[in-house]
Amino acid sequence: MTSTVASPLTDRTIPKSGGPLTGTGILVRFMLRRDRVRLPVWILAIVLFTMASVVALPDLYPTVEDRQARAVLMENPGTRAVSGPGYGLDDYTFGAMLSHEFLSWVVIFVALMSLLAVVRHTRNEEETGRAELVRSSLVGRHSTTTAALLVVVGANVVLGLLMALGLGSLGLESVGWGSSVLFGAATASVGLVFAGFGAVTAQVSESARGASGFAGAVFALAYLLRAAGDMTQVGGGLLSWLSPVGWAQQTRAYVDDRWWPLLLSAGLTVVLAAVAFWLSTRRDVGAGLMEARPGSPNASKTLSGRFGLAWRLHRSSVIWWSLSVFLFALGYGTLATEIERFVSELSVLQEAIAEIGGTVIDAWLSVIVLVFAVVAAVFAVLAALRARSEENSGRAEPVLSTAVSKPSWLSSHLAVALIGSAVLMSLTGLGLGISASQALGDSEMLWRVLGASLAHIPAIWLVAGIAVALFGLMPRATVLVWVVIAYVGVVGWLGALLRFPDWAINLSPLGHTPLLPAEDMVWTPLVVLTVAAAALILVGLAGFRRRDLQSTA
Amino acid sequence: MTDVIHIKDLEKRFGTVVALDGLDLSVTQGEVHGLLGPNGAGKTTTLRILLGLLRANSGTVEMLDGDPWADAVELHRRLAYVPGDVELWPNLTGGEAIDLLGRLRGGLNQTRRDELVERFDLDPTKKGRTYSKGNRQKVAIVAALASDAELLLLDEPTAGLDPLMEVVFQDVIQQMRREGRTVFLSSHILAQVEKLADRISIIRQGKVVQTGTLTEMRHLTRTTIDAHTATPVTGLETLKGIHDLDASDGRVRFAVDGEHLDAAVKHLGQYGLRALTSHPPTLEELMLRHYGDEVASGGER
Numbered sequence: 001m002t003s004t005v006a007s008p009l010t011d012r013t014i015p016k017s018g019g020p021l022t023g024t025g026i027l028v029r030f031m032l033r034r035d036r037v038r039l040p041v042w043i044l045a046i047v048l049f050t051m052a053s054v055v056a057l058p059d060l061y062p063t064v065e066d067r068q069a070r071a072v073l074m075e076n077p078g079t080r081a082v083s084g085p086g087y088g089l090d091d092y093t094f095g096a097m098l099s100h101e102f103l104s105w106v107v108i109f110v111a112l113m114s115l116l117a118v119v120r121h122t123r124n125e126e127e128t129g130r131a132e133l134v135r136s137s138l139v140g141r142h143s144t145t146t147a148a149l150l151v152v153v154g155a156n157v158v159l160g161l162l163m164a165l166g167l168g169s170l171g172l173e174s175v176g177w178g179s180s181v182l183f184g185a186a187t188a189s190v191g192l193v194f195a196g197f198g199a200v201t202a203q204v205s206e207s208a209r210g211a212s213g214f215a216g217a218v219f220a221l222a223y224l225l226r227a228a229g230d231m232t233q234v235g236g237g238l239l240s241w242l243s244p245v246g247w248a249q250q251t252r253a254y255v256d257d258r259w260w261p262l263l264l265s266a267g268l269t270v271v272l273a274a275v276a277f278w279l280s281t282r283r284d285v286g287a288g289l290m291e292a293r294p295g296s297p298n299a300s301k302t303l304s305g306r307f308g309l310a311w312r313l314h315r316s317s318v319i320w321w322s323l324s325v326f327l328f329a330l331g332y333g334t335l336a337t338e339i340e341r342f343v344s345e346l347s348v349l350q351e352a353i354a355e356i357g358g359t360v361i362d363a364w365l366s367v368i369v370l371v372f373a374v375v376a377a378v379f380a381v382l383a384a385l386r387a388r389s390e391e392n393s394g395r396a397e398p399v400l401s402t403a404v405s406k407p408s409w410l411s412s413h414l415a416v417a418l419i420g421s422a423v424l425m426s427l428t429g430l431g432l433g434i435s436a437s438q439a440l441g442d443s444e445m446l447w448r449v450l451g452a453s454l455a456h457i458p459a460i461w462l463v464a465g466i467a468v469a470l471f472g473l474m475p476r477a478t479v480l481v482w483v484v485i486a487y488v489g490v491v492g493w494l495g496a497l498l499r500f501p502d503w504a505i506n507l508s509p510l511g512h513t514p515l516l517p518a519e520d521m522v523w524t525p526l527v528v529l530t531v532a533a534a535a536l537i538l539v540g541l542a543g544f545r546r547r548d549l550q551s552t553a
Numbered sequence: 554m555t556d557v558i559h560i561k562d563l564e565k566r567f568g569t570v571v572a573l574d575g576l577d578l579s580v581t582q583g584e585v586h587g588l589l590g591p592n593g594a595g596k597t598t599t600l601r602i603l604l605g606l607l608r609a610n611s612g613t614v615e616m617l618d619g620d621p622w623a624d625a626v627e628l629h630r631r632l633a634y635v636p637g638d639v640e641l642w643p644n645l646t647g648g649e650a651i652d653l654l655g656r657l658r659g660g661l662n663q664t665r666r667d668e669l670v671e672r673f674d675l676d677p678t679k680k681g682r683t684y685s686k687g688n689r690q691k692v693a694i695v696a697a698l699a700s701d702a703e704l705l706l707l708d709e710p711t712a713g714l715d716p717l718m719e720v721v722f723q724d725v726i727q728q729m730r731r732e733g734r735t736v737f738l739s740s741h742i743l744a745q746v747e748k749l750a751d752r753i754s755i756i757r758q759g760k761v762v763q764t765g766t767l768t769e770m771r772h773l774t775r776t777t778i779d780a781h782t783a784t785p786v787t788g789l790e791t792l793k794g795i796h797d798l799d800a801s802d803g804r805v806r807f808a809v810d811g812e813h814l815d816a817a818v819k820h821l822g823q824y825g826l827r828a829l830t831s832h833p834p835t836l837e838e839l840m841l842r843h844y845g846d847e848v849a850s851g852g853e854r
Contacts, residue, residue, distance in 0.1 A: 127682070207643065207682055294678035295645075299652030303645075309653055313642065394640040398693065401604045401634035401706075402657035405626045549606040 022140035027147035031121050035151065042113040043159045050106055051166045057094050058172070067092040073342045074100075077231035078334045085229070085236030085246070088255035093174035095254025098167070099183055103249055108223070110159065110187055111194040114152050115215040118198030121148035124208035126286050135285055142277055145199055149273055152195040160188030174254060183253040189265035193244040194219055196272025203279035206288035222246075244268060306404050310412035313390075314383055318420050321379050325372065326427040332368050333435025333449075339364045359518075365436060365449055366515040372428040373456035373510055374489045376421040380464040381481050383417035388471055388478050394551040406549075407541040410468070414537065417464045422457050429453030452516035458529035462509040463488065465536030472543025475550060484509075556615075557582045557704055557735045558603065563612035565598055565759075572598040574759035576612070580737050580752075585730050587750030588739040589840070595759040596739035597637055600708050603737075604634060617704060630659050633697035637708035637739075639689040641681030647692040648677025654696040666699035672721050687713035698725055705729065707738035711745060723748055743840065755839070763839075770839055775808040777832040778817065783825030792816055803827075 061067045071092035073079050080086050084104055088096030122145055125131040131144065164184035168177040194215060201214040222243040229240030230249075240246035247261040283289055302308055340360050350360075387410050390396045400409055429450030437445035467481040474480075491508040505511040512525040558580035565573040573595045580586040588596050601607040603616055605625030614621055619628045641650050648670070655661025670677055673691045684692065690713045697705060711719045726736055726749055740746050746753055747767065754764040763770060775796060780786070786805045789795055794813030799806045809817045821829070 209643070294676075295649065295680055297646065297648035297677040299649040299656070303649055303653055304656045306657065309657075312645065394636065394638055395642060397601075397606065397636050398634065398639075398654055398696070399657060400606055400625075401629060401632075401636075402654060403626050403630045403659050404657050546608070548608055549601070 020140040020142040021146055022143060023138050024140070024143040024147050024150070027134070027139065027143055028150050031147055031151045034121075035117065039113075039117065039151075039155050042109070043155060043162065046106060046109050046113070046159060047162045047166050050102060050163065051170065053102060054094070054098055054167060054170060054172065054175070057097060061094075061097070067094075067097065069342060070097065073338055075234070076335070076338045078331065079338065080230040080234070081227040081331070084249050085226075085240055086234035087252050089234070093254065094172050095174040095176070095179060098175065099179075099186075099251075099253040099255065100249075103183070103186060103253075104223075104226075104245065106187055107190040107245055107248060108219075110156070110191040111219045112216070114156060114191040114195040115198035115201075115219070116212055117152045117155065118148050118195045119202050119208050119211045119215065121151065122199065123202035123205065123211040127206070127208050129286075131285060142280065145202075145273075145276055145280060149195060149199055152198075153192060156188040156191035156195070159191065160184035163187055176254070179254040179257050182251055182257055182259060185259075185262060186248040186251045186253060189262050190244055190248050192269045193265050193272070196269045196276070199276035200272055200279065203276055203283060204289045206290065210288075210290075219245075306399070306409055306412040307415065309399070310416050313386065314413075314416040314420070317379075317383070318416065318423075321420070321424060322427055325375065325424050326431045329372060329428045329431025330435045333432045333437075334439055336361055336365070336436040336439040361436075361440065362448075362518040363515075365432065366452060366518040368432060369428060369449065369452045369456065370492045370510065370513075370515065372432075372453065373425065373460060373513070374485070374492050376424040376428070376456070377460045377463045377488060377510070378485055379424055380417040380421035380460050381467045381485060383420055384414055384464050384467040384471070385478055385481070386416075387413040388475065391475070391550060396549065397551060400549060405545075407545050410471070410541060410544050414464070414468055417467075418461055421460045421464065422454075425453045425457050425460070426450070448517040451521075455516050455521070455526060456510065456513050458526045458533060459509040459513045461533040462529050462536065465533040465540070466509075468540030469536040469543070470540070472540035472545075472547070475547070555582050556580065557617060558586075558737060559613075559615040560599075561613045563599075563602065563614060564610045565595075565602060565607060566610050572759055573602075573609075573612075576756070576759060576761055578754055578761050578764070580735060582735055583730070583733050584751040585726065585736040585738070585749050587746035587753045588737065588756055589741070589743065589746050589753055590739075590756035591741055591840075594756045596741075596756060597708055598759075599756070600634075600706055600737075600739060603706060604629070631702055632704040632706055633658065633700045633702035634706045635690070635693045635697045635708060635710045637712065639686075639693040641684060641689050641692060643680065643682035645681050646678055647675060647681065647684060647688070650681060650692055651677065651696045651699065654693075655699060658700055658702070660701075661696075661699045662701055666695065669695045669699055669725070672725070673718060685713075687715065687718070690714060691718070694722065698729070703734055705734060705736045705738075707736065709740055709742075710738055711740075711742065719745065770834075775810055775834060775838070776814055777806070777808050777834075778821075779806045779830045779832075780804070780821050780826060781828040782821065783827060786821060786824050789817070789820060792820060 061070060071089040074083065074086045074089055082104070084100040087100060122131075125134070125144070134144070161184060164177075164181040167175055167183060168180035197215045197218050198211070201211040201218070202208075205211040205214055222245050225239045226236075226243040226246040226249070229237040229243070229246060231237075232239065236246060236250060240250070244265055247264045250261040251258050279289060303312055387396075390399075390413075396409065400406060429452065430446075432453070433446035433449035436449060437443050463481070463484060466484055467478065470478045470481055488508045488510050491505055492510050509529065512529060514520065514522050514525065556579045558578065560576055560578040563573050563576040563578075564571070576595065576599065578588075578599070588599065590596050598607065602609050602614060603621050605621040605623075605628070608622055617628055617631055621628060641647070645653070651666060651670075652661070655666070673695060675688065675691045675695060679688075681689070681692075690710070694707075694710060697707070711722050714722060723745075726738075729736055730751075736749075738746070738749070750767075752764065752766050753770065754761045756762070781804050783803070785803055786800060789798055789800075789805065789807065792813065793816070794810035795817060796808045796810075797806075805821075807817075818829075
């Protein structure tokens, strides 16, 4: 209202106190209402997964010698890169193990939860235009960002408290209450910092995808800084101290119990929030600070036909997945020599590996390849289900009104799923094989690991086939394929360790692939898996051909 | 003249909801045919069935001498479509989307594409996510009109366009008609159909309740007469087919059924006409006859 003549009406309807934070309380309740399932699921999943992992520790490392064998492994910079800076190694208690090795994994999910939530409530609302509706009512300039930050801070506080309660209540030797509270606080501190980064990137980028991606990249950088710093020396180097992830680890919960590194996280969070508020005053609602760059006025030669479109839609995801898989595989391979020494000192793993057969290195490699196979299956399902989101959003409709048939349109996305997952397994084999053969000085190993990786392709295709069959026959139930993925993941990662019965392992498509290089090659299951995958794909294509196109429009 | 689209007794159900309930419709080659109806009448469903995106439960549908469901791909080479709700890929520019859709159809007329981009004042370098609703619609319109398709299926094509752009759109459609193409467009915007369509079908609750040229339809309905006379008019109420009579100080206003117009005007003549205006029924009134409460008893044929 710019009118200087105050009419009785405006006096009544606009509260005198209306400042930049008006309506924050209502917005907080509104956001909590919208996230009433999502945030509790994230929080419970993170806490329960951590607790479940900790509970398994006494079984895995029953004796002091077992734990010290684990500690010796931390002398390798590569191991420190994927765990922690290395502390408490002289007396590697369960508590030390928990904070030193788990924190770096837990914070990945905490950071993701936080930055996604902030971006969802701020930039995504602006991008969809819903923010306009909200901002046109009695809501202050900074209320949305403030409310989103309050909700995420609250979520992290709850997460930290539940974590402390959960871990403390396990009553494990060396896992005390006080230290558990510190561990919970350290976990939450990373969430807070990346909520702050989310608030900043939401100001910068015009799209929610861009904002989450930007904040995610900052997290990846923070993680890599910490990894690099921890590799330089035991206890962490200078680079570790440049990373919020490093600060959380430097609390050294259950070992030294230092609270002061969290002051750094708190300070950075406050600075980031202030920057976000300041930036938000420098831009229009709906706009970003980064100008959207104009693109090409014409489609290039490659953007032609259904495969051209599918490639364009999946391109960046294929590239990022490939790069990450290759680098992780390369990294895992360097551990090969340490593994032999480590496993030989660990009774429980020996039994699990004896079950798979072959030498220790072979068994370990076969398990790692299986882990990557599950990752590739996730990619395949994501790519195949892109067809579903294209259909739902109404973007499939204009394409299918051209000279493209329904099955051929679906098969363009399917092709990305099938070829993409095969590429990922090839890169797994190459990355793991190159570094493992280097580490072991055994050039033969490259080909064996590559073969082991490629052997998983039929089973991955079968999972993609399940996704396509669901899409064709029961489109509303396509999410069920994630149940398959979850099952495959649990059986694949924990099956041998937890000694699942054979039928449970056989129920997983990946359970039929021979675990090369530890086991011998058998062709029959691969042929059967391929045929089954092809059958499911054909069923899915036929089902889609016969059913109505669904769109929300 | 042959029928480009011929639909007979078409039924489509979504679960228990009946979207189309015995729809009959035919579109003749070379005409601009308007499908007029309120939201939820079944316009989009009809178009999606014509595109083979939905499968009919019963009835026959023929388009360009083919079966839209079975021969979808072959037929799609000969038609172009503009959806009612245009969704674009967030990271493709408008220009890329136009070219892509054209290529998927089997090629587009480059000269006409550039000309249309110019005429619709569309910035083809912007990314899909940054377009407003109107601009997304322009992308779909340009993609469809830049083709050499003989049949255009347009679902509420100008719902998001501003009045200036609507004029451009009408121009282009007239040009298409001159080139001998067939246009089938749906709308709930009456003025637009009125300006463009040779024939109109009115759809309500999944049925076509009336088809014809605007003239034919007007014949069936009432004309509003507004007259000033030298002496007060009396006795009008005794005539047949007079409705909503309202008389005051030498001014009389009423509606009269088409077949009784002659008698009514002759009657007015006896009182010394000073001014006479008559309004043909607007499409609003045509629609009201089919959807208005007052007509519930007598509107449908």
